[in-house]
Amino acid sequence: MRVLVVEDEPRLTLRLEQALEAAGFVVDTAYDGETGCYLGETEPYDAAVLDLGLPRLDGVSVLGRWRAAGKTLPVLVLTARSRWAEKSAAxxxxxxDYVTKPFEMEEVVARLRALIRRAAGHASPELACGPxxxxxxxxxxxxxxxPLALTAQEFRILSYLAHHQGQVVGRSELIDxxxxxxxxxxxxVLDVLIARIRRKLGVELIHTLRGQGWRLDPPAEGE
Structure with a gap:
């Protein structure tokens, strides 16, 4: 899953990037509101972590522009502001969702995973597809x-397909x-990685649709 972090404090940005990458996310970063706004409008993210107190364009304005542009990605707001009125504006x-600074990195990771899962229509934290x-x-x-012994990139691919189970996922979408x-x-590269995942699964769950992409489905009856 690919996440955008928009935060102007370099040390905090680095900590967030390291924590999210360690949790299996692919992370892009922006240090001001204008850059973050542009990336959120032009790149296909699964979620964003957005600070409110940003230079050049504040976080509430960034968020408003994303929504006005029809961007539906889940957004987790970071704020040092404790007043409810400011949180309400976000x-x-x-x-x-939001977390108030200071916060635990584990909480940010957990909340992001929940937001992404719910945005894909899954209530349970465990995604099931046959076995x-x-x-x-x-x-x-x-x-x-x-347990499946997957590399970080293999898990990202399998997790994305699991979040979009039953849907055809194209090559460019998966790369994005x-x-x-x-x-x-x-x-x-995707063909090689998916072939490796298939070998590790040992059961036909990932189906290739020629010229379209791949789809994760439970095995057919009797398989």
Missing amino acids: FAAGAD LRVDTLAGKASLDGL HVYDRDADPDSN
Whole structure:
């Protein structure tokens, strides 16, 4: 899953980036509101972490512009402001959740995972597809109760497909959501990674639709 962090404090931004990457997210960063606003409008993020007190354009204005532009990505607001009126303004502009500084990194990770899961229409933190289970809280996958040994990138791919189970996910969409904006993967890199995931699964869950992409579905009856 690909996340945008818009925060003007470099040390906090670095800590957020490290914590989110360690949790399996792909992270892009912006240090001011104008840059963050542009990235949020032009790049396909699964969620954003947005500070309210930003230079050049404040967080509430950034959020308002995203929503006015029809951007529906979940937004977790970071704020040092304790007054409810200011938090209420963020919700009125389209925020989905907030945490007040100082905060625990684990809380940001947990809230982001919940926002992304709910935005994809899943209530439970465990995504199930036949014998496959993807634990969105722990960032792990298992098959028939046994853990799957996946690389970080393999897990990102499988997790994205699990969040969009039953939907066709195209090559460009998958690249957009499991690589950062500066990445330029080789044309066949996804084919190689998905082939590896299939071998590790050992059961037909990832289906190829020629010319369209891939779809995660439970195995057919009797398989």
